[in-house]
Each structure stands twice: as structure tokens, then as C-alpha cells.
Amino acid sequence: MPELPEVTTTVSGLNKVLKNLSIDDVWSDWEKLVKFPSFKKFKKDITGKKFIEARRRGKNILIELSGDKTLLVHMKMTGHIMYGKWRKAERLNLLKAEVEPLKHIWTWIPEDGGHLNDPYNRFIHLLFQLSNGHQLVLCDARKFAKVALFDTDKLEDIAYIKELGPEPLKKNMTGATLMIRLMKKPTWPIKQALLNQGLIAGIGNIYSDEILWATGVHPLQKVSTISSAKMKRMFKTMREILQKSIKLGGDSMSDYRNIHGERGGFQKIHNVYRKTGEKCPKKDGGVIRRIKVAGRSSHFCDTHQKLN
Ligand SMILES: [Zn+2]
Structure with missing residues (x-):
């Protein structure tokens, strides 16, 4: 499970690429990843929002957006966030072909090879279409990750955040x-x-x-x-x-x-x-x-x- 150093690495990466970008659309084939609010409301609330800054609290990624919203992502067991360009492709689900009619599944294929082709990077279940034509995706083989959208000014009152212990790397920590x-x-x-x-x-x-x-x-x-x-x-x-x-x-x-x-x-x-x-x-x-x-x-x- 990603811990402090991994979440820090992701957050610094996000701050380098997301500046001045906004979210044009959201796609998911596993809407249950979004715990709050309902996926429908999540999609409506987050579309059009601009990235301000990402930070870390514990093992949580907190991405501050315009309109007093903050996107919380906890990567849990196998999740990780990536930025790049993918294209949507359709494939047939041959795994269950013998027991049920052939199903079409949407899948995302990286536009330009490289590290995004790593087999560990193929489990894209949540995708944000960005204003520069790139995408921000959540890849999660086991689908345990947790995503939520909160009002930024109420974030510190949420029990889940409030109850976290101190940060080991904070200056005043001894x-x-x-x-x-x-x-x-x-x-x-x-x-x-x-x-x-x-x-x-x-x-x-x-x-x-x-x-x-x-x-x-x-x-x-x-x-x-x-x-x-x-x-x-x-x-x-x-x-x-x-x-x-x-x-x-x-x-x-x-x-x-x-x-x-x-x-x-x-x-x-x-x-x-x-x-x-x-x-x-x-x-x-x-x-x-x-x-x-x-x-x-x-x-x-x-x-x-x-x-x-
Ligand atoms: Zn020893």
C-alpha cells in the first residue's frame, strides 16, 4: 500500500503537471470508487473545476480545486494516479464468452508507449479528461481505492482527516x-x-x-x-x-x-x-x-x- 513517501511522490508530480488545467469530463467503469457524493453528483460538481494545488495528509492525496472543492484520493492497496494520454478502445470480454453473450468492454490504451504500458498500469477505472487534451487516471487492480469530493473549507472538520495523527516530517515534530x-x-x-x-x-x-x-x-x-x-x-x-x-x-x-x-x-x-x-x-x-x-x-x- 502506498505510504507517506509514495503519496509525497505522487503529490509533487501532480503539482508539476496540473497547473492551470481544468477538468472537462469524468469517466468510470467502477463508480463505487467514488465514496462521496454519488457518482452522478461527483461528476456534475467536479466538471469545469480548475486545479489549484495538491498536498498530502497521511496517506491521502488532497487536490484543491476551484469553487471551494477538494478531491481526496486514498490509493489503498493497489491504486495509483497517472497523467498522460490514452485513447479509448473497445474489446470483447472473451473470458466469459462461454457462459454469457459477448460483452464489449471499454479500455484505455496509452497513446505513446513507455512506462504507461507497464502491466501494472493497465487497470484504469476512473479518468478525468483535462483541458489540455491529456488525462488524469486512477489505476487500481483491486479496486479498493477511495475517492471523494469535499468542500475545502469543511475538510478539516471531516472526522477522517481530523483524527489523523501528526506528520512525521513536519518541522515541529519531535x-x-x-x-x-x-x-x-x-x-x-x-x-x-x-x-x-x-x-x-x-x-x-x-x-x-x-x-x-x-x-x-x-x-x-x-x-x-x-x-x-x-x-x-x-x-x-x-x-x-x-x-x-x-x-x-x-x-x-x-x-x-x-x-x-x-x-x-x-x-x-x-x-x-x-x-x-x-x-x-x-x-x-x-x-x-x-x-x-x-x-x-x-x-x-x-x-x-x-x-x-
Ligand atoms: Zn540483525
Whole structure:
């Protein structure tokens, strides 16, 4: 799932291409992606709106539009936003040809090859026709993404946004603040606390594993048993890892691609995430193990991340 560095990469990309453009039309073959308002109203409200600026809050993309509207996109498991030129093509659904009459399906084909042809970029389910003849699309293989349109001046009052924890890369954020936030759940395993968007925003499975590995903390370690010195180190490490990934254009181990359909590079430097059975890169004789913490898989070194 795209986390803080991937959402940041998408947002910076959007700010480079969307300036002065407006939305001429909206198309979807999976209208349920739009959670609010109804697709019909969404289409009516957003058509004609001009892009002002995109920003990130937690793992959400917030695109401010003219007319006091903000488009919220949460990419969830496999979603990503892309910008380019596609043409609409019709194909027959041969998959179900034996059981039902042949159906015509609309599909979008990139005009000029390149990265947009990556097989991970073929699942276009929502498309905005832009005023310069290009399109902005939401590609989402599993169709779990969430799209909504809100009044900009009411955005901060929406519980979903209001309840997000602080931003780890904000200037005024400190190790002490992180500790206070995580201590709201003193008995939780640290892995579960880091994943909770209400305690600290933007961190998911990949970065929590990498942060805990780099700090030498076991994923099951209870929050209240972590010293403040270690918590400060964890915070410093968290910032470094997130910033490093932003520099690399995010993580594309899974479906994530930037707005031009290109992969990021953070997956190439994982120390622990999805490295089950491999030797710990710290060369401490440890092996990377995988356990489930609060239903999520967690990778750690069995030697330098001891539970105490
Ligand atoms: Zn180790």
C-alpha cells in the first residue's frame, strides 16, 4: 500500500503537471470508487473545476480545486494516479464468452508507449479528461481505492482527516511528540502503534518494518517498555528512512508507480521487508523472520531485534 513517501511522490508530480488545467469530463467503469457524493453528483460538481494545488495528509492525496472543492484520493492497496494520454478502445470480454453473450468492454490504451504500458498500469477505472487534451487516471487492480469530493473549507472538520495523527516530517515534530502519541496505546505492540494512522500519520507496513529493524526494536515490544532514548532514535531513523525513500521516488515492490507510470527505487534497498529467511544485513548472524502482529505481517531480525 502506498505510504507517506509514495503519496509525497505522487503529490509533487501532480503539482508539476496540473497547473492551470481544468477538468472537462469524468469517466468510470467502477463508480463505487467514488465514496462521496454519488457518482452522478461527483461528476456534475467536479466538471469545469480548475486545479489549484495538491498536498498530502497521511496517506491521502488532497487536490484543491476551484469553487471551494477538494478531491481526496486514498490509493489503498493497489491504486495509483497517472497523467498522460490514452485513447479509448473497445474489446470483447472473451473470458466469459462461454457462459454469457459477448460483452464489449471499454479500455484505455496509452497513446505513446513507455512506462504507461507497464502491466501494472493497465487497470484504469476512473479518468478525468483535462483541458489540455491529456488525462488524469486512477489505476487500481483491486479496486479498493477511495475517492471523494469535499468542500475545502469543511475538510478539516471531516472526522477522517481530523483524527489523523501528526506528520512525521513536519518541522515541529519531535521524538518527544512521537512518544506522547504512541503512549496513547501503552500496551500495544510497537508495530501496531506505528501502523495506526490516528497515532502517527503516513506509516504503513514497509516503513514500520524498516524503522524497527534500523532502531533494533522487536515488532512485538510493548510501547510502554521502550525507553525515551530509544524512542528518540526511532524518530530520527523514521525521518531519515522516509526522506531517503522520497528521494528514491517511493517504493514499487508492489503496484505503486509515479504519475508517469514509473517505478520508485526504495524496494531495492529494503533491509528487512519481505526478506524472510535471508541473513540480516547487519551481519550479526541473525536471520529475518516473519510474524503476524495485529493481523499484519512483520519482518524482523531474530538477533538484534530482541524482545525485552
Ligand atoms: Zn540483525
